[in-house]
Amino acid sequence: MKKEFHHVGIPTTKPQPNEIYLDSVKLYITDATQTAHRIEWTRAEPGCPFPDVLKTTAHVAYSVDNLEAAIAGQNVIWPPFEPLPGIRVAFILDDGAPVEYLEFAK
Numbered sequence: 001m002k003k004e005f006h007h008v009g010i011p012t013t014k015p016q017p018n019e020i021y022l023d024s025v026k027l028y029i030t031d032a033t034q035t036a037h038r039i040e041w042t043r044a045e046p047g048c049p050f051p052d053v054l055k056t057t058a059h060v061a062y063s064v065d066n067l068e069a070a071i072a073g074q075n076v077i078w079p080p081f082e083p084l085p086g087i088r089v090a091f092i093l094d095d096g097a098p099v100e101y102l103e104f105a106k
Contacts, residue, residue, distance in 0.1 A: 002065040006102055007032030009040040009059045016041045022083045025049060029083075032061075051077050053098050054091060061100035070101040 009032075019028040019041075026048040032040035044055040054077070064070040067080055071090050077098065078091040086105035091098055 001069045003062045003070065003101075004064075005038070006061040006063045006100075007038040007040045009042050009061060009100065011054075011056055011058065012041050012043050015043065019043070020084070024081065024083065027083075050091075053093065054078065057098055059091070059098040059100050061102060063102045063104060065103070067101055067103035070103075 009029075015028070016030050018034070019030055021028055026045040027050065028041075028043040028045070030039075030041045032038045040061070042055075044050065048055060062070075067088050067090055071080070071092055074092040075094070076090060077093045078089075080088050080090040082088050088103045089100060091100050093099070
């Protein structure tokens with residue numbers, strides 16, 4: 001399985017420039033690919049269904065070529081979903097730290 005660093009996600013409570021709203025999970029994100037150090041800011045709205053650890057703890061994210069293979073046997077804390085067209089995402093917990101896997105449509 002191919003796994004490549006994609007970004008670091010950092011929760012915030014302050015609105016950020018150029019936020020993208022993910023209605024399905026009531027979350028604002030920024031585009032990490034538009035920053036020099038691949039930082040994605042995340043801001044949860046009330047009612048965001050994510051576990052608290054995703055709303056309060058920074059995460060590291062990797063792009064993978066097979067999302068199901070990446071999360072197989074892992075402690076999945078948010079199952080695969082499509083927050084934006086062409087991107088499938090899932091979160092695991094690795095020794096208490098959240099990790100995101102992203103699979104981009106081919």
